[in-house]
Amino acid sequence: xxxxxxxxxxxxxxxxxxxxxxxxxxxxxxxxxxxxxxxxxxxxxxxxxxxxxxxxxxxxxxxxxxxxxxxxxxxxxxxxxxxxxxxxxxxxxxxxxxxxxxxxxxxxxxxxxx
Amino acid sequence: xxxxxxxxxxxxxxxxxxxxxxxxxxxxxxxxxxxxxxxxxxxxxxxxxxxxxxxxxxxxxxxxxxxxxxxxxxxxxxxxxxxxxxxxxxxxxxxxxxxxxxxxxxxxxxxxxxxxxxx
Numbered sequence: 001x002x003x004x005x006x007x008x009x010x011x012x013x014x015x016x017x018x019x020x021x022x023x024x025x026x027x028x029x030x031x032x033x034x035x036x037x038x039x040x041x042x043x044x045x046x047x048x049x050x051x052x053x054x055x056x057x058x059x060x061x062x063x064x065x066x067x068x069x070x071x072x073x074x075x076x077x078x079x080x081x082x083x084x085x086x087x088x089x090x091x092x093x094x095x096x097x098x099x100x101x102x103x104x105x106x107x108x109x110x111x112x113x114x
Numbered sequence: 115x116x117x118x119x120x121x122x123x124x125x126x127x128x129x130x131x132x133x134x135x136x137x138x139x140x141x142x143x144x145x146x147x148x149x150x151x152x153x154x155x156x157x158x159x160x161x162x163x164x165x166x167x168x169x170x171x172x173x174x175x176x177x178x179x180x181x182x183x184x185x186x187x188x189x190x191x192x193x194x195x196x197x198x199x200x201x202x203x204x205x206x207x208x209x210x211x212x213x214x215x216x217x218x219x220x221x222x223x224x225x226x227x228x229x230x231x232x233x
Contacts, residue, residue, distance in 0.1 A: 042226065043118070043224040043226045104157040
C-alpha cells in the first residue's frame, strides 16, 4: 500500500532560520504531490502542488518544494522562516492511473520563535 | 464567504450517544469527503460523495453513516459513540471526482474541523 512519511514530527526554529521538511512516499508509479498547511485554529489549505514539468515548485508565502523522483521525495523548503509560519505541515500524494484519493503523511509541527 | 463550513466545531458527548456533524461547501464542487484525524495526526479518508452518490467508503464501522441531501452538503451521523471515535473530523471538497482524469491534482478544500470527544 502507498504510504507517505514525514520524518520530522516536531521542528523548532528561530526566525530567519532556513527550513527543510522531509516527505517521502512509497509508490513507484507516476504521482502528484502536495503540501498543505494548517495554521493554529484554522483549516488545512494548499501550499503548493506538483503534477509534472519543472520539479522545483514554488508556492505561497515563499515556500518551495523539490520533487526528486529517484529519492521518492518531495521536501518542503523556505530560506528564512517567520513567526507566522508556525503551523502543522502535511505532505500528501495521489497516484496517476488509479483513484486520486490523497494519502497524507502524519504532519510536521513547526514552531518558529520570534 | 466561508468555502467549506462544519458544525459544530467542538462536540463532547457520552459513550453510546448518537451525534451528527454537518458540512456545507459553497464552491460549487462536485465531490465532498470526510476525513478522520487521529491523535497521532494521521489524516485518513472515510467517505466521499460525488454528486450525492457514495464513491468511497473506506473500512469504517457501519455506526458511521454519511448523508448527502445535495451536492453542497455532506453530513456525518455516528451511532452508539465509542471512546475510540474521539478525533478531529474534517470535511473537504474538490472540484472533480478522484476517479476521473479531472481528478488529477485534485486540490482538497478543507473545513475547519470538528473535535469530537467521547467520554
